[in-house]
Amino acid sequence: xxxxxxxxxxxGRILGMFQIILxxxxxxxxxxxxxxxxxxxxxxxxxxxxxxxxxxxxxYEGFDVMALSAAVDEVLHKMLSLQETLExxxxxxxxxxxxxxxxxxxxxxxxxxxxxxxxxLYTAHITLRQIRLPKIENGTTNEDPLINTFVTEExxxxxxxxENRVGKKNIYGTEKVYNTIGHGCVSMKKELEEYMDYxxxxxxxxxxxxxxxxxxxxxxxxxxxxCLTRASKLYQKPYPINESLWRIPDGRNVRWSHYSCRxxxxxxxxxxxxxxxxxxxxxxxxxxxxxxxxxxxxxxDFLIEDVLRVKPGEIRVGVDFGIGTGTxxxxxxxxxxxxxxxxxxxxxxxxEMIALRGLIPLYVTLNQRLPFFDNTMDLIHxxxxxxxxIDLQLMDFILFDWDRVLRPGGLLWVDRFFCSRKDLDDYxxxxxxxxxxxxxxxxxxxxKDEVFLSALLEKPPRSL
Numbered sequence: 001x002x003x004x005x006x007x008x009x010x011x012g013r014i015l016g017m018f019q020i021i022l023x024x025x026x027x028x029x030x031x032x033x034x035x036x037x038x039x040x041x042x043x044x045x046x047x048x049x050x051x052x053x054x055x056x057x058x059x060y061e062g063f064d065v066m067a068l069s070a071a072v073d074e075v076l077h078k079m080l081s082l083q084e085t086l087e088x089x090x091x092x093x094x095x096x097x098x099x100x101x102x103x104x105x106x107x108x109x110x111x112x113x114x115x116x117x118x119x120x121l122y123t124a125h126i127t128l129r130q131i132r133l134p135k136i137e138n139g140t141t142n143e144d145p146l147i148n149t150f151v152t153e154e155x156x157x158x159x160x161x162x163e164n165r166v167g168k169k170n171i172y173g174t175e176k177v178y179n180t181i182g183h184g185c186v187s188m189k190k191e192l193e194e195y196m197d198y199x200x201x202x203x204x205x206x207x208x209x210x211x212x213x214x215x216x217x218x219x220x221x222x223x224x225x226x227c228l229t230r231a232s233k234l235y236q237k238p239y240p241i242n243e244s245l246w247r248i249p250d251g252r253n254v255r256w257s258h259y260s261c262r263x264x265x266x267x268x269x270x271x272x273x274x275x276x277x278x279x280x281x282x283x284x285x286x287x288x289x290x291x292x293x294x295x296x297x298x299x300x301d302f303l304i305e306d307v308l309r310v311k312p313g314e315i316r317v318g319v320d321f322g323i324g325t326g327t328x329x330x331x332x333x334x335x336x337x338x339x340x341x342x343x344x345x346x347x348x349x350x351x352e353m354i355a356l357r358g359l360i361p362l363y364v365t366l367n368q369r370l371p372f373f374d375n376t377m378d379l380i381h382x383x384x385x386x387x388x389x390i391d392l393q394l395m396d397f398i399l400f401d402w403d404r405v406l407r408p409g410g411l412l413w414v415d416r417f418f419c420s421r422k423d424l425d426d427y428x429x430x431x432x433x434x435x436x437x438x439x440x441x442x443x444x445x446x447x448k449d450e451v452f453l454s455a456l457l458e459k460p461p462r463s464l
Contacts, residue, residue: 015090018117022083025121026076070153078124085116122429159183161218162391165423170389171278171323171346172216172366177394180367184218192219198227206230209258212345215365230255241358245330246285249356254349267348276347278323279384283353288327299442300416300454304331307413307456310439311378315411318379319362319370321386321402322415326354326361328381333359337379366398372405380406381413388419388427388450395430403434408461412436417453418446424453431455 089112147156161176169175178184185192195210204227211222234252238244251263260275261267267274267283281287292304308315320328320341329339343350343361354361364371366385380402386395406412412431419427424443436457444452 015086015093019083019086019090022079022086026079026083075124078120082117082120089116155181157393158397159218162394164389165391166389166420168389171385172344173346174216177391178216178218178367179394179397180215180218180220180365180369182219182221184220185214188214188217188219196223196225198225200226201228203228203230206255206257208255208345216344216367218367220365220368238356238358244356244358245333246289247357248283248285249353253356254352256349259348261348274348278346279325279350282325282327283348288325288330291327292331298444298452300444300452302413302415302440302442302454302456304335307411307440308335308337310456310458311409311411314409315378318377318381319372319405321380321382322384323350324384325350326357326359328383329354329359330357339379339381370401370405374404375407377405377407377410379411379413381415382417383415387417388423392426392430395427399430399434403459406459408459408463410459411439412455412457412459414453414455414457418450419453421449421451424451427453431457435460 147160150156150159158179159181161178163176164170170177191210191214195207195214198204204225214220214222232253232255236250236252238249238253239247248264251265256262260273261271264283267276269281269284269287292302295301295303315337317338318332318340320326320339322328322342323344323346324341326341326343329341332339338360340360340362341354342364343354344363344365345351351361351363362371386398402412414431417427431453434457436459438455439458440454440456442454446452
């Protein structure tokens, strides 16, 4: 008789345990928040700091105190709501005197734990991780312009520069990523004035590198100009479409100024002075031709034919969000799929190369909202661009934008994303938070401390 009592009250006991754990978490968050305030110097006797908390200003040396307070309150509110939900559920169970007669299936029990417990706890966890305290360095911190001009907190979060997680320069050669709504131009007044200094109707200066630097630093979209863009003096007609896809273009069709190299031969992976580090062999067609079509022993290498077999006949248009010379788009073209390839000229003429191969380059930075309408893309493929340097909140904005343009039933192909082994759980959740259907999922070792992650995920229908 004693053993039969335990299954009868098991659910009530488990929920009771969750209440105790949740109460402990609320206490820990409160203590942690106080400690972080203390360690940042907010409790020292400093008149300037006190003024920030007592209504003189809401910003301390470029840091939004009100935003921090709102973030902490949000976490505490989510945990309190979770506790109230659990308490209400326990009360309902206690009203039913004979719990053995309650028809609670394992599926219902699993869904309850997932939706009512795990998801709220994780949301609170992510909110805490995204809190950024100010760095006090000799009492001064430079304030990024216009952040506190806006009232809406989501706008502030969006335009706040996102520092790289690993403390190194990212693929753009910067320590931060600047999301774009044009506000970044204020901090680059000199460069923008130089960009707009021209004679109306005459030829523009050969200043594409200034324009690209403005874009990367958040001064984007750039203003239109009333000058004539320059082209190569020796421009030749491109190769016919049946030849251009797997042939190195004519080097005379590229303006080689501002590059380390002056021809395509110089861009060989064997040349240590080629001027770029990503996509090392992507200007060598013999290496490019085997990508995504030849089986390898690495589990994270998916083949195009295997991916298209998941949705036969349904993949027609898509985006390749990465860095390269358009090889993925070229391979998909052979399967009658139209792919737009995002590209920046990071040390080499990637945009020109893609176009001269007869493919479509999209000149956008990682900062930008994709210029596609909602639910229009069949496929989004990403490789060699985002990896473990990227800030979690920045990645969240990017992934939500991809989700916006990907149609229901569309595929997200995460191709050889790599990160530190200790950060893998964080990044895995970022990809899984949308509850896409898993078609393929593989992890392999990149090095002792780094791993590759590849995944093929299908966006679920969300029609209302």
